[in-house]
Every structure is written in C-alpha cells, then in structure tokens.
Amino acid sequence: MRIFNVIMIIRRTILSLTALFVLVLTANVYFVYVIVEERSPSIQTNSEVVVSHEDKNVGAPAVRKKVSKPKQTPVYRNATLSATQRIKQKLLELSSNYHKVSLTYKQIVSQLLDDLKLSMEMSTELWGTARKWVGPREIVPKRAPHLGSVLRTLCSTKIIRAENAQHQGTQLKLMLTLLGNQKAVFKPQWYSRSKVIGGPVYAGKDRHNAEVAAFHLSILLGLRRSPLTVGRKVNLRREVMPVATNDLLETFYQEGNNTCFYGVCYFCGPNQPVCAQKDVMEGALVLWLPSKYKLKKHRSPWQRTYKSHTVARWEVDDDYCMRVKAMKLYDPNTGPRLLDLIDAAIFDFLIDNGDRHHYDVFENVTNSMVLLLDNGKGFGNPHRDHLDILAPLYQCCVLRKSTWDRLQLFSGNALSTSLEALLHHSHIAPVLTSLHLKALDRRLLFVFATVEMCFEQHGRKKVLVYDAVR
Ligand SMILES: Nc1ncnc2c1ncn2[C@@H]1O[C@H](COP(=O)(O)OP(=O)(O)OP(=O)(O)O)[C@@H](O)[C@H]1O
Numbered sequence: 001m002r003i004f005n006v007i008m009i010i011r012r013t014i015l016s017l018t019a020l021f022v023l024v025l026t027a028n029v030y031f032v033y034v035i036v037e038e039r040s041p042s043i044q045t046n047s048e049v050v051v052s053h054e055d056k057n058v059g060a061p062a063v064r065k066k067v068s069k070p071k072q073t074p075v076y077r078n079a080t081l082s083a084t085q086r087i088k089q090k091l092l093e094l095s096s097n098y099h100k101v102s103l104t105y106k107q108i109v110s111q112l113l114d115d116l117k118l119s120m121e122m123s124t125e126l127w128g129t130a131r132k133w134v135g136p137r138e139i140v141p142k143r144a145p146h147l148g149s150v151l152r153t154l155c156s157t158k159i160i161r162a163e164n165a166q167h168q169g170t171q172l173k174l175m176l177t178l179l180g181n182q183k184a185v186f187k188p189q190w191y192s193r194s195k196v197i198g199g200p201v202y203a204g205k206d207r208h209n210a211e212v213a214a215f216h217l218s219i220l221l222g223l224r225r226s227p228l229t230v231g232r233k234v235n236l237r238r239e240v241m242p243v244a245t246n247d248l249l250e251t252f253y254q255e256g257n258n259t260c261f262y263g264v265c266y267f268c269g270p271n272q273p274v275c276a277q278k279d280v281m282e283g284a285l286v287l288w289l290p291s292k293y294k295l296k297k298h299r300s301p302w303q304r305t306y307k308s309h310t311v312a313r314w315e316v317d318d319d320y321c322m323r324v325k326a327m328k329l330y331d332p333n334t335g336p337r338l339l340d341l342i343d344a345a346i347f348d349f350l351i352d353n354g355d356r357h358h359y360d361v362f363e364n365v366t367n368s369m370v371l372l373l374d375n376g377k378g379f380g381n382p383h384r385d386h387l388d389i390l391a392p393l394y395q396c397c398v399l400r401k402s403t404w405d406r407l408q409l410f411s412g413n414a415l416s417t418s419l420e421a422l423l424h425h426s427h428i429a430p431v432l433t434s435l436h437l438k439a440l441d442r443r444l445l446f447v448f449a450t451v452e453m454c455f456e457q458h459g460r461k462k463v464l465v466y467d468a469v470r
C-alpha cells in the first residue's frame, strides 16, 4: 500500500513537471515568434503601390504587383541605417570651410529683400504679372521687382467666393476667389508656432506657417518652384461666410466666442473642426497656378509606406537609385526630373517635410520642373532631423552644381538669419520660432556632410552635374 502511494506521488510529480515543461516551451516559442514578427517587417517591392490613408484619392501608378514575400530574412531599414551612420560620421569630420560665413550671401538676401518691398500700389492687374512669371522651369523669375506688391495684393484683396476644395488633396482647405478672378488656396492654422509634433515624420495636420516659410526658403535657395504664398488673417464672419457656397457654409458653427468650420474633404468632418480666434482665422494663402498649365501627379519613387511595419524598397536597398534611373521617366535624355527630385529632397530635409508622397509637374511641357507644392507638413519638430528624407541624394549621389553652390553660400548659420530676414516682412511674422530657424542651420550641415560622403565615394566630378536645364 505504501509503495503504491509512493508510486502515485512520483507519477503525479512527473506529470506536473511534463505539463509545466510543455507550458514553458509553448510560451517561449510564442515569445520568440512575436519578437521575430516585430523585427521582420515585410518588404514593399519596388513596383508595389502603397495607397496610404493619405493617398486614397490620388492617382496611383499604372503597374500594380502583388507583394512578394522576401526569401531571405529581411533586415530592418538597413539602407537607411547604414547611410545615416555614415553621414553622422562625416558630419564630425566636416572641414572648417563648411562653418565659415561666406561673403556673398548678403548680396542675394538684399536683392530678395528689395524684390519683397512694395514697388507699386496693390492692384488686381498684378495677377497678370504673376501669371506671366510662370514658365516650365520656374514660378518666380530670378529678379521679380513686383514680388512684394503681388504678395501684398494676395494678402489683402477682397474675397469674392469661398468654396470647399475637396477635389484638391485630402486635407481641409478652402478655395477662394479674389477680386480680379484670381484663385488661391487657404490652408488654415491648426497649431501654435511652438507646438512640437511628435510621432512619425508625416504626423499631424498641415502647418500653415510651413507653407509660408517654405515659399520664402525656395526663393532663397534659388529653387523658385513653389507657388506664391503669404500668411493671411481672414475674418470668417465678414470676409468668408457672406461669399461661401452653401455646402461650405453648412459646416460653419459657433463655439463660445469663436467661429469654427470643418469643410468637406477626405480628412474633414464635424469631429475635426478648425476654429478662429473670435472671427479671425490665420492661414496660408497659396496663389493658384495659371490654368494654362495642367498639373500631372506622379508617385514619388521614394514614397513612404505610412506603416511602421512595412518598409519600402528604398529603405532596404542601397542600389535603389539604379532602379529609379532605369525607369523611363528618369532617363537622363528625357529631362531633368531626377535632379529636380534631388533638389526637392534637400529642400524637404531642410524644412523636415517627410510627406512628399507624390509630386506634380506640368503636363505636356518639355522639361517641366518638379513643383515644390504642398509643404504643409514641414516644420513640425525642430528637435529632429529625418535623414532619410535625403535618400534621393545619398542613394544617387548626384546634385546640380548650381544648387550646391547656392547652398554653400549659407554656411556659418547664415541660412537661419537670411530666412528670418525675408520672413520678417510677412503679415503673420514671426513665421518660425527660433528653434525652427536654428534647425535649418543644423540640417544644412547634414546636407554638406552627405555631399562630402558622395564626393568621397564617387569623386566630385561625378557628383556635381552642370545642368543646362535648371
Ligand atoms: N497653387 C496651386 N495651383 C495649382 N494647383 C494646386 C495648387 N495647390 C494645390 N494644387 C493642386 O491640388 C493638389 C492638392 O494640394 P495639396 O497637395 O496642397 O493638398 P493636400 O491636401 O496636402 O494633398 P495630399 O493629401 O495629397 O497631401 C495638388 O497636388 C495640386 O494638384
């Protein structure tokens, strides 16, 4: 009897131990599985289209392929990681020339300040002047003596119609018609100047001040491909509501002392209203381009996936630029598209805009520029530098000589002071906080480091392109 009891106890112990062992093993396998899942994001193939929540209403490229599961274990954004490390190292080794103040930048700034002055009385005839400025390669000419007057006119001309702009993009904006039948897009203020946007680079709503700052930066850098943009304070009750279309007006309401509206668009609804301070709403007003130019939208080859667990091909493939060059669109004989995208990448990195999922060009125009349109996701976080925005530069390692020369003029912290001087004239000054201005100087050094890295890898001659088409 005693022996039987002992046997039973041993048996029970063995059974419990076995059960415990199986339990631990299962838990372990599950744990390892979860970690592997987390660290092994699926790869987006080159030609696959990711239609993000942001892009649902814009044209997708023609080719759609199924996501093919990679055979080998993918490495997490390794192309971005290795480039970032190399650029950071190069930054430490930058020669003192890149920190010196150049002698010539002041001349450029003073010319631009001259152009920004009021040269003539405001007049709706100036719409014609601005229209004539637009060409295949620029929106504003190098010297535009009436620029200040055009901007002031944009800032103050009577609004004769206000409608929803639901067919232009996904974010809340108004399509305004100004006296003289000039259209302009109004992007409202969502945030205070000092609000820091956390999360991924494309997080948050539009920053209206980013649009204003970006336009001024574009002329400063000689990349005059941004539509004319001003900051404007509008009285919703007096200037907008009386001329609003019914479907827009229906979305207006009063919250305490403040007038609010939510408009009609993909990311619009009663749960996402924007409110004026009392009746006055600040925003960016972007001059509409002449109707003779039709815009054509293309997917950016360096588009993000907008999913933290899905990587894009460019994030894992160091040779990605070869693929881009192989696309018909980027054939060196068909135009300056790739160099334009590299200019755009530098511009976007400086303003911290990681949301250029598509880009616009003029349809049926030979050598059309890549427009620097939609810069509202810039200047979200002055503490961060998203080096992967520079991927077109560090992966292709080519750049217009003219862009390079211009950038170098602003070494020694001159970029922030120059832009600040231009923005000083804005109706909504100060447009940028000093933290955002300082970030520009810091980021410019990263651009210098990236180009230096390219020089080291390929030699100056191969990197710098003397491009006849600018
Ligand atoms: N000033 C302009 N002149 C002509 N067309 C314009 C202008 N501004 C915007 N558009 C057109 O409207 C589209 C949407 O504008 P924008 O990109 O600023 O809006 P968005 O809501 O931020 O768009 P998305 O959701 O695609 O990022 C542009 O791609 C362009 O085709």
Ligand SMILES: [Mn+2]
Pocket: 169, 171, 355, 374, 376
């Ligand atoms: Mn946008």
